[in-house]
Amino acid sequence: MTNGAVAAAIAAAEAIKASGAIVRIESNDFQSIVAKNEKPLVIVSEFKFFGTYYKYLTGYKGFVFYTKTRTPLDFGSNVELMTAKSVWIPS
Secondary structure, eight states: OOOOHHHHEEEEEEHHHHHHHHHHHHOHHHHHHHHHHHHSEEEEEEESSSSEEHHHEEEEEEEEEEESSSSOOOOTTTTTTEEEEEEOOOO
């Protein structure tokens, strides 16, 4: 492994520790989690890779929930929607 690859692996591990648990769920489950929050914040990022995709993040009970869809999700008026330039999920 090169020094650059080692540094990248260390940075990825540190990002995972800093962000806590990120739970990937289906979009319908994501919308159910959002509906359980009184004043939810949802972060969305649009990206193109053989079509358009949308990544969504929200927090609930100390966890970060994540979903990826091909079509935009629809939320109620109580949802604060923040658009991010990009969303990176550690793997």
